[in-house]
Amino acid sequence: MSVGVPICSIFNEVIGAFITTNTPANAALRAPLQGVTTQGYFQDQSDGQSTYHSLQVSVTRRLSKGLQLLGSYTFSKSIDNASGAGGAGGGNALDSGILQGNQRDNRANRGLSDFDRKHRAVVSFLWELPSIQSSESGGVKEALLAGWQVAGIATMMSGQPIDIIDTFAGSLYGLAGGLPLARPNFAPGATIASATSNVPSGYFFNPFAFARPIVTPGQLIPSSNGTATAAAAGTDIGNVGRNVLRGPRQNNLDLSIIKRFNVWRSSSLEFRTEFFNVFNHVNLAAPVSDLNAVISSGGSINPATGEIINPGSFGKITAASNNPRIIQFALKLSF
Numbered sequence: 001m002s003v004g005v006p007i008c009s010i011f012n013e014v015i016g017a018f019i020t021t022n023t024p025a026n027a028a029l030r031a032p033l034q035g036v037t038t039q040g041y042f043q044d045q046s047d048g049q050s051t052y053h054s055l056q057v058s059v060t061r062r063l064s065k066g067l068q069l070l071g072s073y074t075f076s077k078s079i080d081n082a083s084g085a086g087g088a089g090g091g092n093a094l095d096s097g098i099l100q101g102n103q104r105d106n107r108a109n110r111g112l113s114d115f116d117r118k119h120r121a122v123v124s125f126l127w128e129l130p131s132i133q134s135s136e137s138g139g140v141k142e143a144l145l146a147g148w149q150v151a152g153i154a155t156m157m158s159g160q161p162i163d164i165i166d167t168f169a170g171s172l173y174g175l176a177g178g179l180p181l182a183r184p185n186f187a188p189g190a191t192i193a194s195a196t197s198n199v200p201s202g203y204f205f206n207p208f209a210f211a212r213p214i215v216t217p218g219q220l221i222p223s224s225n226g227t228a229t230a231a232a233a234g235t236d237i238g239n240v241g242r243n244v245l246r247g248p249r250q251n252n253l254d255l256s257i258i259k260r261f262n263v264w265r266s267s268s269l270e271f272r273t274e275f276f277n278v279f280n281h282v283n284l285a286a287p288v289s290d291l292n293a294v295i296s297s298g299g300s301i302n303p304a305t306g307e308i309i310n311p312g313s314f315g316k317i318t319a320a321s322n323n324p325r326i327i328q329f330a331l332k333l334s335f
Contacts, residue, residue: 021231022221027174049106050080050113066128073121081106081242083114100165100181102223102237111242112161118246120157127151147260152253152278159247159286162205164240166291169213172221172234183238184291185213187307192244200311204287205245207315212291212306213238235306247286252322253278267335273327280325287317 009018014034019026054076061069102108129148163183169175170182186194187209195209213236215221221228223237255278261269291314294301299312308314 022172022228022234023230023232024171024174024176024234025232027172031174048080048082049110050078052076052078052113066130068126069123070125071121071123073119074117075119076116077118078113078116079110080113081109081111100163101183101242109242111163111244112246114161114163114243116161116243118158120155122153122155124153125151147262149258149260150255151258152255154251154253156251157249159249161243162245162247162286162289163243164210164245164289164291166212166235166238168292168295169235170237172215172230172236175237176235180290181237182213182235183240183242184210185236185239185306187211188305195245200315203311203315204248204284204317205315207294207311208308210240210291211308212301214304214306216304245289248284248317250283250321251281252283253281263333263335267333270332270334272330272332274330276326276328277322278325281322282320283322284317285319285321287315288313290314 009020010030011018012029012034015029019029022030054074056072056074056076058070058072060071061067100109127150129150165180166182166184167180168177169184171177173182175181188211190209195205197206199206200208213222215230215234215236217230217232219230220226221230221236222239254274254276256272256274258273259271261271263269288297291308293299293314294308294310294312297312297314299308299310299314301308
């Protein structure tokens with residue numbers, strides 16, 4: 001999508017006139033295809049660039065004294081300019097994806113992959129408990145005290161990246177209010193480090209580190225690299241990169257207690273009690289990362305500078321990402 005200036009005007013064949021100003025109101029007239037809403041313009045492509053590096057370590061303890069143990073740890077980093085499947089047609093094109101931010105520069109969308117986990121450790125075990133001898137050989141007590149197993153799997157990993165967006169940014173390109181195709185700016189003097197320091201109570205990151213990318217009349221539009229000027233107040237596509245923050249870490253332990261009964265010859269009956277999220281640990285979901293939530297949740301933004309006055313729910317965690325403890329029982333007959 002072009003942004004015209006007097007020395008590089010846009011001729012609109014529908015109205016038969018040159019357009020030499022850049023305003024949110026005439027964004028549709030500056031679009032390359034007339035008759036199509038600017039909300040429908042985005043770059044959707046089936047190729048991309050990605051890199052992945054990792055250190056992977058695993059430890060195995062084979063059956064010894066009734067204990068089996070398998071542990072693995074991965075330290076990794078995945079970088080790309082688009083992650084996952086789905087894009088055009090509401091996600092029906094499974095080999096393509098929508099690029100956000102400056103769609104004329106693929107590297108502007110380069111960042112941590114959506115699925116990146118810096119640290120991930122998994123430990124699984126199976127322990128056959130020693131049989132407790134009973135004075136009643138072959139009796140009911142021996143049947144109850146033998147054949148017990150405890151098994152479990154523990155997972156610990158870093159949180160996934162957080163993409164800070166602003167649904168109402170990009171109005172000078174006709175993008176505001178539709179798909180989240182733009183991002184905010186860093187607030188004056190703020191950096192990525194600012195977003196993780198001096199975090200207000202109740203917030204996961206510092207919302208005041210970000211600002212709506214407002215461009216005032218007569219000001220150069222930053223994303224145009226100094227080639228275009230705003231003729232009316234509007235918003236740019238923002239200078240915050242993709243996936244610049246990371247969400248809360250995730251931990252979970254599933255446990256099962258197994259009791260086997262010998263029924264007849266090689267037949268056995270197995271009773272299992274399984275605990276999913278045995279400690280009922282709450283894994284927090286990603287925080288609200290759309291800067292427009294400031295307005296939709298009752299907060300406020302300085303209309304002249306775009307700086308946040310009251311962040312509302314922007315930056316808060318409002319949900320959990322896992323289920324509470326679940327217990328289930330199972331009975332299996334092997335013959």
